[in-house]
Structure formats: structure tokens, C-alpha cells
Amino acid sequence: MTRVLVVEDDPQLVRALVINMQVRRYEVDAVSDGAPALRLAAARPPDVVILDLGLPDMDGVDVIEALRGRSRVPVLVLSARQASDEKVAALxxxxxxxxxxxxxMDELTARLRAAVRRVRETPAAPGTTVVETDEFTVDLLAKKVVRGRHDVRLTPTEWRLLEILIxxxxxxxxxxxxxxxxxxVSQSIKTNYLRVYMAQLRRKLEADPAHLRHLITEPGLGYRFEG
Incomplete structure (x- = not known):
């Protein structure tokens, strides 16, 4: 059974999360503060953490850093719409x-399942350098991309972006x-660079850039590669 650790200080939201998770056959632990969450995660390692960034005793970002110091457990952050800076910091x-x-709850549990699945999937064998999708194949060692039996020419910048994502x-x-x-550079004023180069990558790699399957945008936050 998948164990979920909920770290949230809103009692009504905690109750709703616990009830809905248990109905879906998850085992749920719930705490309202960061320090007890870290102690519980060490004592009863969860399969996934659902974390509110606005905790009474410590910043949610600090909780994530502490977890990452000892675990690769998936962390799903709950955040208010206006808190984009906090979301970026957490990521x-x-x-x-x-x-x-x-x-x-359907959205939350779908994302929860996806996060747990990614961690539980068998890791690639040591030395594996090839990433395959139904549209294209990337050889990380040779720095080569093939689509439909034809080599795809990427600029160094396009390659570096693709390499990070895949x-x-x-x-x-x-x-x-x-x-x-x-x-x-780290300033968001340079995001036009990303838009231009991601558009170029999509034209070269996606079957239909209007219906993206592999190079996904999360508006205002960043990008995600789905194989």
C-alpha cells in the first residue's frame, strides 16, 4: 500500500485529503508542522509527500531541502495561485x-500516481545513454538525435536544453x-530565450507542435519532458 505523508496546517484541508486518500486505498500520515514531518519521514518513510509551503514552524522550502538531503521521495507542493515565486523556489x-x-482530488491523485510511478520504475542500467520516444531517439553519448531515420540537426543551445530535460x-x-x-543567467527577464529555443526544439522533434506530447510547458514555471 502506498504511504502518503500530508504536511498541511489547515485542518479542513487535512481532513478532506485524509478521507479522500483513504477511500482510494492510500495509507496516510498527517502532520501540521515541518519539524514533526521530518521526524516522521525518518521514522516511517513515505512513498510520497504532499506539502504545503506555508507551515507555522518553518518554511516549506526548508522542509524539501532537508528531505532531499536523505531521500528521493517525491514531493508534491500545494500552493496558492499567487505564490509563483514560492513554487519556483520549491521546484x-x-x-x-x-x-x-x-x-x-482527481487531479491531485493523478499527479501523485505519476510521481510515485516515476520513482518506482526500474532505473536505467549503468552506462545507458539512449532515450527513446515514439517520435525520436536521443543518444546522449554521441549527442545525436534521430527522427524517422533521419538525423536531426540541433544547435549547441538546443542540445543542452534537450539534454537537461530528457x-x-x-x-x-x-x-x-x-x-x-x-x-x-538566472533572471526571469531572459525567459524570451527559452521561448524561442523551446519553439525551435518542438518544430524539430514534435509530430504536431500544436499538440505537444514530449516537451511540455508548465505556464509561468518551466518545462517538463515526457517520454
């Missing part, structure tokens, strides 16, 4: 996904992280 320190309030499958990679890694 940058290792959160796996952000869910904006208000949300439906080596973090299913993970939301923030705009700030990509800007820092590719261009050495």
Missing part, C-alpha cells in the same frame, strides 16, 4: 510537482534553472 530545491489551489524525465524544470545552466 529549484527538489520538489517534483506543484499543484495550485483550489484543485480537484535526463530528468517527468520532472518539472524551472525557467530559472534552465537559464542558469544554459546561459549562465
Amino acid at each position: 529549484d530545491v527538489g520538489a517534483d510537482d506543484c499543484i495550485t489551489e483550489p484543485f480537484s 535526463t530528468n524525465p517527468g520532472r518539472l524544470i524551472t525557467q530559472q534553472y534552465l537559464l542558469q545552466e544554459v546561459w549562465g
